[in-house]
Amino acid sequence: MKAFKFFLLLFLFNLGYFNLFADIVINASKMEVDYKNNMFNLSGNVSLNTKDYFMTTDNLIYKKQEKTVMANGNIVIEFIKDKRRVNADTMIRTKESLARESTLFTGKPVRLVDFEKERTIEGNLIRIVKNDNKESIFIEGNAVVFDDKLKINSDKIEYFKSDKFMLMYTNSSIKKDDYIIKTEGIKYLEDDKILIFDKETRIDKKDISIVAKRGKYDEKQDVIEADDVTYIKENTKIVSDKLLNLKKDGNNFYVFKDVKEIKDKNMLGKANEIEYEEKKNIILMKTDAFIEDKSKDLDIRSDVIRIDNNEDKVFLIGSVNIRQKDKVISSSLGYYDKKSNKMVLTGNPVYKKGNDLTYAQIIILDTSNNNVVMQGEIKGRFDIKKEK
Amino acid sequence: MKRLKIFIFILFFHYCSQPKIEEPSASKEVNRFYAQNYTYVSYKDDKPNMFLSSESVSYDNNSSNFVMENIISKIDSGYNEYSYIVAKKGMYNLENKVTTFFENVKIVVEERYLLEGTFFRWKGNDSILETSEGTPVMIKDKTGLIVNGYNFSLSVNLKKFYLDNVSMTLPESENEGF
Numbered sequence: 001m002k003a004f005k006f007f008l009l010l011f012l013f014n015l016g017y018f019n020l021f022a023d024i025v026i027n028a029s030k031m032e033v034d035y036k037n038n039m040f041n042l043s044g045n046v047s048l049n050t051k052d053y054f055m056t057t058d059n060l061i062y063k064k065q066e067k068t069v070m071a072n073g074n075i076v077i078e079f080i081k082d083k084r085r086v087n088a089d090t091m092i093r094t095k096e097s098l099a100r101e102s103t104l105f106t107g108k109p110v111r112l113v114d115f116e117k118e119r120t121i122e123g124n125l126i127r128i129v130k131n132d133n134k135e136s137i138f139i140e141g142n143a144v145v146f147d148d149k150l151k152i153n154s155d156k157i158e159y160f161k162s163d164k165f166m167l168m169y170t171n172s173s174i175k176k177d178d179y180i181i182k183t184e185g186i187k188y189l190e191d192d193k194i195l196i197f198d199k200e201t202r203i204d205k206k207d208i209s210i211v212a213k214r215g216k217y218d219e220k221q222d223v224i225e226a227d228d229v230t231y232i233k234e235n236t237k238i239v240s241d242k243l244l245n246l247k248k249d250g251n252n253f254y255v256f257k258d259v260k261e262i263k264d265k266n267m268l269g270k271a272n273e274i275e276y277e278e279k280k281n282i283i284l285m286k287t288d289a290f291i292e293d294k295s296k297d298l299d300i301r302s303d304v305i306r307i308d309n310n311e312d313k314v315f316l317i318g319s320v321n322i323r324q325k326d327k328v329i330s331s332s333l334g335y336y337d338k339k340s341n342k343m344v345l346t347g348n349p350v351y352k353k354g355n356d357l358t359y360a361q362i363i364i365l366d367t368s369n370n371n372v373v374m375q376g377e378i379k380g381r382f383d384i385k386k387e388k
Numbered sequence: 389m390k391r392l393k394i395f396i397f398i399l400f401f402h403y404c405s406q407p408k409i410e411e412p413s414a415s416k417e418v419n420r421f422y423a424q425n426y427t428y429v430s431y432k433d434d435k436p437n438m439f440l441s442s443e444s445v446s447y448d449n450n451s452s453n454f455v456m457e458n459i460i461s462k463i464d465s466g467y468n469e470y471s472y473i474v475a476k477k478g479m480y481n482l483e484n485k486v487t488t489f490f491e492n493v494k495i496v497v498e499e500r501y502l503l504e505g506t507f508f509r510w511k512g513n514d515s516i517l518e519t520s521e522g523t524p525v526m527i528k529d530k531t532g533l534i535v536n537g538y539n540f541s542l543s544v545n546l547k548k549f550y551l552d553n554v555s556m557t558l559p560e561s562e563n564e565g566f
Contacts (some may be wrong), residue, residue, distance in 0.1 A: 025556070026557075027555050027556075030550070034548050035549060042556075062565065093565060094565065095566075
């Protein structure tokens with residue numbers, strides 16, 4: 001008897017030393033405690049007040065041993081230090097160590113309002129992980145991040161808040177005032193405003209669409225670098241291995257390398273390199289440039305082809321070689337007025353058709369009817385037999 | 389805190405000291421008896437499941453009640469776990485095996501929780517410890533947890549207790565799950 005009296009008193013002495021520092025307060029209508037498993041189940045108008053947050057919910061389970069707090073039903077949490085509010089259906093909060101804690105919310109949807117960044121995050125599942133004062137937010141299932149300037153939708157978003165970057169996975173789209181990005185995977189550097197992607201991504205900006213498999217878009221500078229690119233603007237389509245986007249006098253200037261295909265209205269072609277000046281709408285095809293107009297059975301080859309879409313003219317420089325049907329004209333300079341269908345070739349143009357060979361100062365090809373007009377000093381050889 | 393320690397030490401020595409045995413009063417009725425330093429052992433399934441010690445006890449065979457003062461009790465919770473109760477006053481009913489503890493009641497539940505209140509009832513047959521409706525209870529544990537509430541009910545068999553209108557306070561700690 002004395003022994004257990006002593007034990008009781010000892011137990012009493014051991015209390016009290018701790019009570020002065022209490023700062024987590026929970027109120028509820030009812031509580032069930034499984035004291036063998038150290039599990040507290042609170043229900044009915046539950047409120048939880050800690051130094052970091054204030055929460056109200058229908059039910060709360062506290063597993064003391066596992067250092068886990070679970071809640072369900074009408075959860076509203078105001079995070080004081082983090083200046084944010086969360087509305088959710090369920091919550092599981094675990095402190096794995098002093099440095100690492102994890103809070104998982106589910107709901108349809110969970111809504112996290114970040115008052116500091118004036119941003120709202122929604123998703124069917126939101127997990128907030130804090131590790132060594134670094135915070136990450138994982139959002140899954142109809143994930144949405146939006147503020148007054150930006151809206152991101154995705155199947156899954158990982159937001160590394162402390163490191164200031166965001167990873168977006170499948171079915172992602174980023175909408176801003178001046179562009180829409182659709183992607184299967186992208187990394188967004190929040191402060192630098194740079195988007196890096198290694199999955200197929202489509203950028204729609206005004207009347208331009210760029211689809212690429214890998215690349216980087218600098219939102220501040222409005223420039224893009226990408227691989228395996230398809231560029232589309234109105235009637236122009238360029239497919240290339242690489243795209244570099246520069247700024248010239250504040251205007252966009254694109255450099256396409258290893259161009260596989262260029263389609264401009266009814267013309268189709270390719271070149272080693274293409275430069276495209278967006279504002280002037282001028283396409284400059286360099287090195288082994290080639291375009292064809294199948295409707296006219298017309299091929300144009302040149303070292304350099306310059307297509308002025310505003311003027312609807314094509315300038316040819318270098319080793320120019322034109323073929324329409326059975327006629328071939330070679331020269332070193334030329335221009336093609338697409339409106340009048342006139343191809344004017346200078347720079348020692350040479351006309352060939354079968355065994356006919358003619359040199360002239362200027363050769364003009366009407367691509368609408370395949371007629372050729374030669375001007376200036378003309379020298380040539382005609383195969384009369386064949387003419388008969 | 390010092391005052392509490394001194395008080396509890398005094399209480400401790402008081403319990404351990406042997407008071408004088410007084411002669412039974414001549415005015416007591418025949419159907420009652422009075423004793424001092426009394427220990428009562430209650431059995432369940434041939435095993436002792438409750439030890440009741442009190443400084444004084446009187447028995448009324450009309451109501452089958454033992455009325456006790458300055459009680460210390462030990463309750464077997466099974467699996468070699470025990471609960472301890474101290475109270476200023478108490479009453480044990482021999483027929484229904486219900487023990488009621490009054491005034492300054494302190495209970496240590498299986499070395500886990502300290503309960504404090506003015507009224508507790510131990511139902512020996514059901515192994516249930518409870519308060520009457522509307523009675524406040526304070527619960528503490530060694531980590532500094534404090535719970536205040538009403539309508540306390542504890543089932544030793546289920547290892548669970550229930551409480552209404554709860555206010556729970558936990559100590560400031562960086563690693564409690566909150």
